Amino acid sequence: MSSDYRLALDNCIKCSICVSHCPVARVTDQFAGPKQNGPDLERFRLEEPAAVHPSVGYCTNCKGCDVVCPSGVAVSAMNCRARGEYVSMHGAPLRDKILARVDRMGRAARLAPSLVNRLAGLRPLRLLAEKMLGISAAMIMPRYAQKTFLELYKPQNVGDTGRKVLYYPGCYVNYNAPEVGLALAEVLAHNNIRVEVEQFDCCGLPLIANGLLDTARDQAKKNLAKLQGYINRGYDIVTTCPSCHLTLRQEYRELFQLNTDPLHEKMLDVFEYLSVLLQQGKLVTRFEELPLQVGYHRPCHLKAAGCGVPSREILQLIPGLRVADLDAGCCGLAGTYGFKKEKYAISQAIGRNVFNAVKELGVRQAISECGMCQLQIHHLTGVAVYHPLQVLAQACGHGKWLAK
Amino acid sequence: MNKYTDVLIIGAGLSGLMAAAKAAEQGKKVMLVAKGMGAVGLSSGCIDLWGYNLEDPNQVCQDPLAEIARLCAVNPQHPYARVRDVLEESLLFFRRVCQENGYPYLDHRGGNWLLPTALGTLRPTYLAPASMALGDLQQVRGVLVVGFRELKDFYPDVLAANLKKSGVLQANCPLNTLMVCAGGGELTPNTLAHRLENPVVVDRIVDQIKPHLLPGAVLLLPPVLGERWDSQVAKNLAEKLGHPVYEVANIPPALPGQRLQQMLLHHVKGRGVEVVIGCTVNGARVADKRCTEVLATGAGKPIKISAKTVILATGSFLGGGLESKPGKAWESIFRLPVETGHEKWSARDFLSMAGHLFNQMGIKVNEHLRPVDKTGEVIIENVMVTGANLAGCNHPIEKCGNGVAVASGYKAGKLAGEVGE
Numbered sequence: 074m075s076s077d078y079r080l081a082l083d084n085c086i087k088c089s090i091c092v093s094h095c096p097v098a099r100v101t102d103q104f105a106g107p108k109q110n111g112p113d114l115e116r117f118r119l120e121e122p123a124a125v126h127p128s129v130g131y132c133t134n135c136k137g138c139d140v141v142c143p144s145g146v147a148v149s150a151m152n153c154r155a156r157g158e159y160v161s162m163h164g165a166p167l168r169d170k171i172l173a174r175v176d177r178m179g180r181a182a183r184l185a186p187s188l189v190n191r192l193a194g195l196r197p198l199r200l201l202a203e204k205m206l207g208i209s210a211a212m213i214m215p216r217y218a219q220k221t222f223l224e225l226y227k228p229q230n231v232g233d234t235g236r237k238v239l240y241y242p243g244c245y246v247n248y249n250a251p252e253v254g255l256a257l258a259e260v261l262a263h264n265n266i267r268v269e270v271e272q273f274d275c276c277g278l279p280l281i282a283n284g285l286l287d288t289a290r291d292q293a294k295k296n297l298a299k300l301q302g303y304i305n306r307g308y309d310i311v312t313t314c315p316s317c318h319l320t321l322r323q324e325y326r327e328l329f330q331l332n333t334d335p336l337h338e339k340m341l342d343v344f345e346y347l348s349v350l351l352q353q354g355k356l357v358t359r360f361e362e363l364p365l366q367v368g369y370h371r372p373c374h375l376k377a378a379g380c381g382v383p384s385r386e387i388l389q390l391i392p393g394l395r396v397a398d399l400d401a402g403c404c405g406l407a408g409t410y411g412f413k414k415e416k417y418a419i420s421q422a423i424g425r426n427v428f429n430a431v432k433e434l435g436v437r438q439a440i441s442e443c444g445m446c447q448l449q450i451h452h453l454t455g456v457a458v459y460h461p462l463q464v465l466a467q468a469c470g471h472g473k474w475l476a477k
Numbered sequence: 478m479n480k481y482t483d484v485l486i487i488g489a490g491l492s493g494l495m496a497a498a499k500a501a502e503q504g505k506k507v508m509l510v511a512k513g514m515g516a517v518g519l520s521s522g523c524i525d526l527w528g529y530n531l532e533d534p535n536q537v538c539q540d541p542l543a544e545i546a547r548l549c550a551v552n553p554q555h556p557y558a559r560v561r562d563v564l565e566e567s568l569l570f571f572r573r574v575c576q577e578n579g580y581p582y583l584d585h586r587g588g589n590w591l592l593p594t595a596l597g598t599l600r601p602t603y604l605a606p607a608s609m610a611l612g613d614l615q616q617v618r619g620v621l622v623v624g625f626r627e628l629k630d631f632y633p634d635v636l637a638a639n640l641k642k643s644g645v646l647q648a649n650c651p652l653n654t655l656m657v658c659a660g661g662g663e664l665t666p667n668t669l670a671h672r673l674e675n676p677v678v679v680d681r682i683v684d685q686i687k688p689h690l691l692p693g694a695v696l697l698l699p700p701v702l703g704e705r706w707d708s709q710v711a712k713n714l715a716e717k718l719g720h721p722v723y724e725v726a727n728i729p730p731a732l733p734g735q736r737l738q739q740m741l742l743h744h745v746k747g748r749g750v751e752v753v754i755g756c757t758v759n760g761a762r763v764a765d766k767r768c769t770e771v772l773a774t775g776a777g778k779p780i781k782i783s784a785k786t787v788i789l790a791t792g793s794f795l796g797g798g799l800e801s802k803p804g805k806a807w808e809s810i811f812r813l814p815v816e817t818g819h820e821k822w823s824a825r826d827f828l829s830m831a832g833h834l835f836n837q838m839g840i841k842v843n844e845h846l847r848p849v850d851k852t853g854e855v856i857i858e859n860v861m862v863t864g865a866n867l868a869g870c871n872h873p874i875e876k877c878g879n880g881v882a883v884a885s886g887y888k889a890g891k892l893a894g895e896v897g898e
Contacts (some may be wrong), residue, residue, distance in 0.1 A: 086795075088519055088729065088730070089729065089730045090513065092665060092730065093518065094514060098668060099667050099704070100668075100671055102662040102664060102668055140513070140514075140754050141513050141754065143514065143795075144513070144797065145512060145513070319776060322776060322777060322778060323776045337777060337778045337779060341478070345478055349479075352479060352481070378775055378776045378778070379755040379756035379775020380478065380756070380775045380780065381480075381508075381751050381756075382751065385751065398746050400746055400747075
């Protein structure tokens, strides 16, 4: 389906399925909803780009509207463009400009990660940040790792399978959760595959979600050129973050009209990659028993990728492991959204279903592919939350991947 | 990306979900792929089997199962004629699934319920969720219709005026209306339902309603009592008021259809079905009358799915299962033929009692739900067709859409479950 078709207004038949599945519209009347901010107002914007309702800022960009639309309308892309238009006209608050640059924050934090982590937990400072900037004092901040993934990663000596894999770690893994990238390297080494790494720009999703489309477009072009170079040299590219994955593959095309076709066959969620190995009979399925019950939360951007739950098939191979689907919808954090003072309560209200599901299932550990979902689930419920790769690496046998 | 499964279901509407539930119960590996959320979320949430008498479309049908038996004799092309052998067991299966998930569907002693709509008309239906199952309006000793100031598209006075005209209530039955406030703002059914999940809000509403309650009265409300199928809002409200509370059918997107959809999705996921929504199937490879794989796209990325059995539950024109251009219609994935006839596709009157021809268009199937050509020859052997994809049903007039979906989805799932290794 071409972007033009997905954007075509006339495909929207006003059935309101998107509204009824919108996690934000469900809990607040401050958001006019995906249909109104998307296709309804888009008609006016064709003539008058200024016809943007400020409530478009309440969209979390979860992309649930795209997923449920039976007519294939890219509702969220219209919302994103509209927000970009709004921000280009009215400017973005300093707070949004800061939150949108997770790569810069990560680089800055590297100077003294422990200090940053301590300061980020100090109540008076948080209250000050809330008052001065509008960053919620109630939301926990992601902790910065002592060393980045790129600093920690050491290529392992493995047998030659002829497979060339480049890993796109994304900012969160690089600066905050290097253990996920290391778990990936461990799992692939278990399969005699060596991982190449490289310094990339942020995929740009936080910029897109905050309406800073021009900067995001520049980064998109740089990233695509770099990725294309690896594809030309016969590499498969794997990701572990559903949001990076979706942004690189779909948002670059839908929002910036960049050609992402070369990525379609070559860029895979790491569990898709492992599934391909499994299908070819080349996955090493020697796993240690893991007597655990975990709750699984499916990130919205993984849903939006339309590829199911790639981790499911692989995790089923681990003896003793029981994975219960939380089936609770959006966690509500939506990247930078839940950190904003005026949106924190909305984000918590959306996440209520996740809280209920964890309590109902009585699980003490949860897994989810998205770093931000992990943070929110931990914040909501207090349970330990891991990337499914950490569980898989644990089952591969070396190291303590589940000890946090 | 390639995927393999025993049973692939395309479409997340009622028939697709029924097929998934049944095939999974029989131990098959099941994958359900859909472009968007199926149309059951736009339905009333009730299971209509057969609404009116065959000979007299103004008379409500008293015994839908018997009427369907007669229908199959006079109209062997109707989808019910292909699924009659499993019709009753499919309904039992549906009710068992609902019961297991704590969302019971009730029947009306084998006949049709006659349930009020938001317009105050009465609609016949065979199975209704407990929150809608208002027994017999003739026995009611008082009605209070409650609306919400914040909610558009529900007008208690309209409901009350038309209900009075219908003559179904006893002459001396008091019929009052009341507008309550759920805390201000402008709300959609979903936002209001979310707000009502808060017991404090319910208490405030109870306080507003109580002074207006007459002894023996039942309450009619718009279908906003709870977001999820496992919600207790309707029950709590009834308990606090000490009067029975019912939701009436309203225009989409109404919660009862969404709750049914959520519940069935939850059920099939819990039974191990891999559900992928937001993934469009746009084509298929067929060799020697067998579908070897279907070609799908998720967020622009191609996915090939191979399955022993494929169940086509993509719906009609609205759901995108059928496509058309002037004078021609076809099924969108396998390009299965759709007969259009030579007449006009629509009747002159929008609300024509003869119905519109385009509603009857669809795919012809044999008794195993396999698609057949004009001569009755099977076109693809490992594909089965269900729900609104089937030809020959005039559901807006006959009131049988969800009934056909339940029975055909169940049958396809059952047959797929019997396919050997």
